[in-house]
Amino acid sequence: MDTVVLIVVAGLFAVVAGINDGGALLATGLKLPAIRPMTGIVVLTVLVAAVPLVTHQVALTFVTRLGSYRDPGGQFAMIIAVVSALAVVGVLSAKGRPTSLTLAVVGGLTGAGLGWGLQVSGEWVALVLTFGLAAPFAGGLLAWVLIRVLVATTTARGLWRWHWAGFLLQTLAYAANDAQKMLAVFMIAVGFTGAPVEYTALAAVLFAAGTLYGLPKAGRTLGREIIVSRPPHGVAAELAAGAAVIGCAAAGMPVSMTQAIAGGLIGAGVAQGGGRVRWYAAGKIVAAWLLTLPASGLLGWGLALLVKGFASVRLS
Numbered sequence: 001m002d003t004v005v006l007i008v009v010a011g012l013f014a015v016v017a018g019i020n021d022g023g024a025l026l027a028t029g030l031k032l033p034a035i036r037p038m039t040g041i042v043v044l045t046v047l048v049a050a051v052p053l054v055t056h057q058v059a060l061t062f063v064t065r066l067g068s069y070r071d072p073g074g075q076f077a078m079i080i081a082v083v084s085a086l087a088v089v090g091v092l093s094a095k096g097r098p099t100s101l102t103l104a105v106v107g108g109l110t111g112a113g114l115g116w117g118l119q120v121s122g123e124w125v126a127l128v129l130t131f132g133l134a135a136p137f138a139g140g141l142l143a144w145v146l147i148r149v150l151v152a153t154t155t156a157r158g159l160w161r162w163h164w165a166g167f168l169l170q171t172l173a174y175a176a177n178d179a180q181k182m183l184a185v186f187m188i189a190v191g192f193t194g195a196p197v198e199y200t201a202l203a204a205v206l207f208a209a210g211t212l213y214g215l216p217k218a219g220r221t222l223g224r225e226i227i228v229s230r231p232p233h234g235v236a237a238e239l240a241a242g243a244a245v246i247g248c249a250a251a252g253m254p255v256s257m258t259q260a261i262a263g264g265l266i267g268a269g270v271a272q273g274g275g276r277v278r279w280y281a282a283g284k285i286v287a288a289w290l291l292t293l294p295a296s297g298l299l300g301w302g303l304a305l306l307v308k309g310f311a312s313v314r315l316s
Contacts, residue, residue, distance in 0.1 A: 006082075009086075009185070011202070013085075013182060014182045014202075014203045014207050014210070015206050016093075017207055018206065018209060018211040019093055019210040019211070019214030020214060021178060021179075021207075021257060022041070022044060022208070023211060024261050025170060025171065025174060025261070026044075026215055027215075045204045045205065045207065045208040047174075048174070048203065049197070049205075051175035051176050052180060052195040053200060057252040058177050058249055062180070062254060063184050063188060066113075066120065066124050067109060067110070067113040069109070069113065070188070073117070074118065075188060076116060077109070077113050077115075077116040078188040078189070081105065081108035081109040081111070081300050084104075084112065084297075084303060085300075087296075088291075088292055088299065092292070097284055097288040100132070100259050101258075102255060103132060103289065103292045103293045103296075104292050104296040106129070106293060107297035108299070111302075112301065112303065113304075115300065115304025116308055127253070131255050132255050132259070135244050135245060135248060138263070139245075139260040140270075142240035142243055142267070143263070143266075143268040144268065144270060144271040147236040147272065150235060150236055151232055154232075163234070163235045165239070166235050169238065170261070173242045173243075174245065176245075177253075177254060177257070178245065178255065179207070180254070182206075232268070233269060238264070241260035241261045241263070245257055259289065
């Protein structure tokens with residue numbers, strides 16, 4: 001029964017990942033008509049399904065390196081962790097504050113694992129958080145450089161080509177990194193160790209459905225609210241975020257594409273004058289990030305203690 005529940009939760013998690021992450025991936029290019037939203041969603045879906053067939057090291061980090069979630073009780077802890085992450089991210093998404101689902105999952109897994117009595121690796125949790133903190137700064141610094149290069153050297157037609165290159169790079173990076181949290185939940189739910197195509201395809205289709213629903217809200221927040229953006233800002237953010245996240249994927253470190261994109265937009269805006277950045281909106285997004293991990297961790301820990309205590313009473 002717990003396997004069935006976790007499979008259902010894994011499917012819901014993939015939809016919410018689309019709502020939270022998919023809109024952010026498409027938002028930076030909304031002012032350039034080179035890639036229409038439906039084309040972008042199709043490309044996203046294909047890569048999210050296909051890339052884990054080549055590499056799924058980030059999924060293994062969630063499953064085996066953060067804690068012992070394949071031990072007895074691991075499925076219950078994973079259910080609690082995902083429910084906690086979905087609750088926190090769902091509330092923030094409903095308010096138009098795209099946050100890091102990766103941070104939410106790391107917090108939920110840590111809290112639920114500790115609450116259930118599983119072994120949790122403090123070293124790996126700290127390492128993942130360090131990379132997660134560095135990703136938006138890396139994206140911002142890269143975008144700060146790239147926006148200057150693009151403005152100085154690129155024509156309008158050339159910018160379209162760079163937009164395609166940036167979109168493909170960040171989509172590839174997302175599929176190799178952030179998207180693999182969806183695969184990790186299915187790994188625990190079903191018990192496989194690789195990346196069967198039927199599960200990567202299922203996660204990708206559910207992700208696409210969530211993206212269709214979440215694009216207007218997440219796209220508005222990142223594409224319009226955070227900076228007074230022009231097309232070069234979005235292209236610079238795409239290239240910078242893609243490079244930062246794919247570098248983390250090579251190290252097997254899960255990081256948030258949403259954070260990297262936001263950092264890239266801010267970096268591109270600052271490069272042409274800090275007045276372009278709407279610091280109030282940026283501050284609300286950062287506040288959502290800071291709230292996400294402790295909230296999901298505490299919720300996961302409390303729910304794990306509650307469920308485990310209830311199960312112990314029933315067995316006794």
